[in-house]
Amino acid sequence: MLTSDYVPGDSAVHRARPLIKVGLLFVFCTWLFLQEGWLSLSVAGMALAALLAVARIPPRMVFAAVRPALWVLGLIFLAQLFLADWRFAGFVVLRFAVMILAASLLTLTTRTSDLVEAIEGALSQFLPQRSAEAISLALSLCLRFIPRVRDIFDEVKNAQRARGLGTSWRALVTPTIVRALKSADEIARAIVARSPGPADGPAMPDGRHVR
Amino acid sequence: MIQLEGVTVRKGDTLILDAISVTLTERRIGIIGANGSGKSTFARLLNGLERPTTGTVRVDGQPTDRKSPLGKVGFVFQNPDNQIVMPLVDEDLAFGLRKSGLSKFEIGARVRSHLDRFGLTHLSERRTHELSGGEKQLVALIGVLVMEPAIIVLDEPTTLLDLRNRRILVSFLDRLDQTLIVVSHDLELMASMDRLIWIDERRIRGDGDAGDIVRAYREAIATEPC
Numbered sequence: 001m002l003t004s005d006y007v008p009g010d011s012a013v014h015r016a017r018p019l020i021k022v023g024l025l026f027v028f029c030t031w032l033f034l035q036e037g038w039l040s041l042s043v044a045g046m047a048l049a050a051l052l053a054v055a056r057i058p059p060r061m062v063f064a065a066v067r068p069a070l071w072v073l074g075l076i077f078l079a080q081l082f083l084a085d086w087r088f089a090g091f092v093v094l095r096f097a098v099m100i101l102a103a104s105l106l107t108l109t110t111r112t113s114d115l116v117e118a119i120e121g122a123l124s125q126f127l128p129q130r131s132a133e134a135i136s137l138a139l140s141l142c143l144r145f146i147p148r149v150r151d152i153f154d155e156v157k158n159a160q161r162a163r164g165l166g167t168s169w170r171a172l173v174t175p176t177i178v179r180a181l182k183s184a185d186e187i188a189r190a191i192v193a194r195s196p197g198p199a200d201g202p203a204m205p206d207g208r209h210v211r
Numbered sequence: 212m213i214q215l216e217g218v219t220v221r222k223g224d225t226l227i228l229d230a231i232s233v234t235l236t237e238r239r240i241g242i243i244g245a246n247g248s249g250k251s252t253f254a255r256l257l258n259g260l261e262r263p264t265t266g267t268v269r270v271d272g273q274p275t276d277r278k279s280p281l282g283k284v285g286f287v288f289q290n291p292d293n294q295i296v297m298p299l300v301d302e303d304l305a306f307g308l309r310k311s312g313l314s315k316f317e318i319g320a321r322v323r324s325h326l327d328r329f330g331l332t333h334l335s336e337r338r339t340h341e342l343s344g345g346e347k348q349l350v351a352l353i354g355v356l357v358m359e360p361a362i363i364v365l366d367e368p369t370t371l372l373d374l375r376n377r378r379i380l381v382s383f384l385d386r387l388d389q390t391l392i393v394v395s396h397d398l399e400l401m402a403s404m405d406r407l408i409w410i411d412e413r414r415i416r417g418d419g420d421a422g423d424i425v426r427a428y429r430e431a432i433a434t435e436p437c
Contacts, residue, residue, distance in 0.1 A: 005338070006298070006299060006336075006338075008336050111299060111302065112297065112298045112299065112302060113297065113299070113302040113305065140296070140297060140298070141296060143298050144295070144296055144297055144298045144339065144340070147340035148292060148340060151340070183292070183293050186288065186290065186293035187293050187294075187296065189260055189288075190288055190293055190294040190296065191296055192260070193258065193260055193285075193286045193288075194294075194296070194306060194307040194354065194355070194358070195306075195307065195310065
C-alpha cells in the first residue's frame with residue numbers, strides 16, 4: 001500500500017473524492033477489525049472484490065499490493081496458530097489481507113497528488129497551513145522514495161555479494177543508510193530549487209532558507 | 212546576465228572557490244574542470260543554492276543573498292533520481308508550479324504543453340521510478356522548463372546517459388530558447404558552446420572560445436603525470 005501504483009482509469013471508484021475514500025477506508029477497516037465472524041469477513045471480501053472489479057484493477061496489481069506483506073501475514077498466522085487454532089489464524093490473516101487490499105484500492109485508484117492535496121486540505125483545518133503542507137509533502141516524498149531506497153538497498157546488496165561479503169547486515173545497512181542520507185540532502189536542495197515561493201519556504205539541508 | 216565579483220567559497224577549512232570574478236552574458240556557456248575543481252559549487256552559486264563566503268553573485272543586477280534568483284535561474288541536478296520528487300511524471304512536472312498562483316487547470320495545461328512540445332506526452336502518467344535513465348533526465352529538465360526560467364544551469368546532464376540518450380538530450384538543449392550554463396566533462400558538448408570557462412584548482416584557468424579552451428584542456432590533461 002505504501003508504494004504509488006496508481007492505475008489510471010475513469011471508474012466511479014477513481015472519480016470518488018479522495019477524502020471520502022480515506023474516510024470510507026477508515027470506517028471499513030475499523031468495522032472489519034471489530035468483526036469476528038466469517039460471514040462479515042465474506043461480505044467485506046466480496047464488497048472489496050466488487051470495487052476492485054468496478055475499478056478494473058488487474059489481478060497482478062492486486063497480488064502485487066499484498067505480496068510485500070506476505071511474510072508479515074505468515075508470521076501473524078504462525079503466532080495465532082500457537083495462541084489459538086488454525087481456523088482463527090486463517091481468519092485473522094484473511095482479515096488483515098482484506099484490510100491491506102482495501103488500503104491498496106485507495107492508492108491504486110487515487111493519484112498521489114490528489115491524495116496529498118486532500119490530506120493537506122483536511123490537516124489545514126486543524127494545523128497551521130505550513131505544517132499541513134510539510135506533512136503532505138513528507139507523505140508524497142515517502143511514496144516517491146520507497147522504491148528509490150529499495151533500489152539503493154539492492155545495489156548495495158549486489159555490490160556486497162560481488163565482493164564476497166555474503167549476508168552481513170552491517171555491511172548492507174550502513175552503506176544503504178549513508179547513501180539514503182546523502183540522497184536526502186540532494187533531494188532537499190532539489191525541492192528548494194524547484195519551489196519558488198515565500199521567504200518561509202522549504203529549508204536547505206543546512207537549515208537556512210534560500211528565499 | 213550573471214555577475215560574480217571576487218567570489219570565494221569556503222567550507223570549514225576547505226577552500227572550494229577562490230576569488231572568482233566573471234560576467235556571463237552568452238546564450239550557451241560551458242564550465243569544465245576536473246573532479247573537485249569547484250565547478251559544481253560554481254554552478255550552485257548561480258541560483259542561490261550555494262552562497263559565497265565573500266564576494267557577490269548578481270543575477271540581472273540582484274544579489275543572490277538578498278533576493279533569490281530561483282525563479283529566474285532553473286537548476287537541473289546531475290542525478291535526476293534526486294530531483295524527481297513525485298511518484299507520477301505529470302505530478303512531478305506540476306510540483307514546482309504548486310505555489311505559482313496558477314489554477315490546477317492552468318498548471319495541467321502548462322505541463323501538457325511542455326510534454327507535447329518535446330514529444331513526451333506518452334510519459335505523462337508513467338511512474339517516475341520506472342523511467343529509464345534518459346527519460347528521467349528529460350523529465351527533470353522539463354520539470355525545470357515548466358517554471359519558465361530565463362536561465363537554466365545543468366550540472367553534468369549527460370554523465371549518466373548512454374550515447375543514444377545523450378544525443379536526445381543534446382538535441383533537446385539545442386531547441387531551448389533560454390540561456391544555458393552547462394557544467395560537464397562531455398568535451399564534445401562543451402566544444403559546441405558559445406563560451407567555455409575552465410575551472411582548475413578553485414580558480415578560472417581558461418575563459419573564451421570553446422574550441423580553444425577544449426584544446427588547451429586536453430593538452431593540459433595529456434601532459435599531467437598519472
